[in-house]
Amino acid sequence: MGTFETATARRSILKGLGALAVGASLPMPARAQQFLADPGVELHPQTHNPGKGAWADLARELKGNVVLPDDPFFGDYSRPNNLRYATRPAGIARCIRAEDVSACLKWAKKTNTPFAVRSGGHNYAGFSTTHGLLIDMSPMAGITKLDEQRVEIRGGTINSLVYKALERMGRTVTHGRCDGVGAAGFLLGGGIGFNMRLYGIGSDLMRGTELVLADGERVSASADSHKELLWACQGGGGGNFGINTSFTVETYPVSTVTVFEITWTRDLERVLHGLLHQLQTAPNGFGSKISVTVPSREDRRLGKGLSVSILGQAHAGTPPLADLFGPWLWEQAEKRSIHADMPYWQAQDILSEETFPYYYREQSTFLNTGDLTETVVANLIASGKAMPGTSMASAFKFFQVGGAVNKVGRKDTAFVHRGYDWLFSSEVNWWALKDSPTLVTENLAWQDKFYAGVRALTTGGGAYQNFPDASLKDWKAAYYAENYPDLQKVKEAVDPTSLFRFAQAITPR
Structure with missing residues (x-):
């Protein structure tokens, strides 16, 4: 036995954002001023601060430490990945053992202080943010x-x-x-x-x-x-x-894998329909994500249009990629980046991505290939072209599920989403320093209409609970259904x- 401890959003969307890097140097208050929430949604109403004496009491109970707003690293510790929910906590407890966590809960109840728990801070709907005590689990790593x-x-x-x-x-x-x-x-x-x-x-x-x-x-x-x-x-x-x-x-x-990224810019309706149907029968060692990328407003002004791409990996023993895609899709591709038979973790260095905080909303549902007729696919592409757009690229995506995912019953675990071929998601991304609240509202309204259309036109169901959407009204049924x-x-x-x-x-x- 041994313990190992050591101290690359979306690839196509974040390219070319160096001009926006000024946001990375903004202090937390400036970022918090850019907060944009859904109308009527207040996840963490303002509450009392228990006072310095109470924070000192908590600090004495912890083997970790308490960080308060006057600490120079407070903004880094508290900033979520989705700046839409850049709520400023009253204090942060950085826990290094389970006893610290217990102490935080007892203290929160005693002082009547609301709290949230965070490790990576990537909750899409801001549920790991709070105006009260932020319980930071990140020191408990290994x-x-x-x-x-x-x-x-x-x-x-x-x-x-x-x-x-x-x-x-x-x-x-x-x-x-x-x-x-x-x-x-x-x-x-x-x-x-x-x-x-x-x-x-x-x-x-x-x-x-x-x-x-x-x-x-x-x-x-x-x-x-x-x-x-x-x-x-x-x-x-x-x-x-x-x-x-x-x-x-x-x-x-681990085994060797082939990693690939392939892009098409023409005949997008036929390409997307072909990918969704052609890959339905791919072996379980083939994993993929299909993305339809909507360029930023500036890129569209310069003549750039939508594109379809697929990113993924194929484990050893999977048939050649050209055979899986078929001759037409293979030859029509504008770009093909293939890294064949790589050691597994070396291949993940190519696939992995780093993210920096920005603003976004994601909406999701599960689909079957039979839902995705030529008419439905054509409507999806047309809707993408009609998006108002922001200073950042946005996308809608199809994560390939099936295989071993569907070998588990709907009630065997709490994860009910079994029996589907694709996890669909739509993401709208923006930068508050560049995009006005009015423009953001227009894009979110477009997304709501687009998402409702997808759910109405298909027989799929639910929503992925790891892509939480604060505006989702039927979230209990969507995330959990009969469970x-x-x-x-x-x-x-x-x-x-x-x-x-x-x-x-x-x-x-």
């Missing part, structure tokens, strides 16, 4: 090898640390591409990645988890103990049942007073 198949991932670990440790072990899991995303949120909400068709989603690989509950008690959930709680953590979403301080995850040996009542039972058992609450939190029965 991975321990338990045996040849399993590892323990501490609750504050981010993806880049997972990659480094697994590379040393010669193992892999289902993982994402964004280096700074927290492993906890990734696993608790499902967790998608190019390996999911081969191994299942991230939460399918979760074999156990340790939590601090609302009463401060520490429990271990596994198939042998608190199994209903483990079930709820396998896709029930972060922040609902307690604070997860570690996860036991099954791993797999919601059972999740409420677990909530009732471990958090009957809803200490852990936010705008889309599961409630007790």
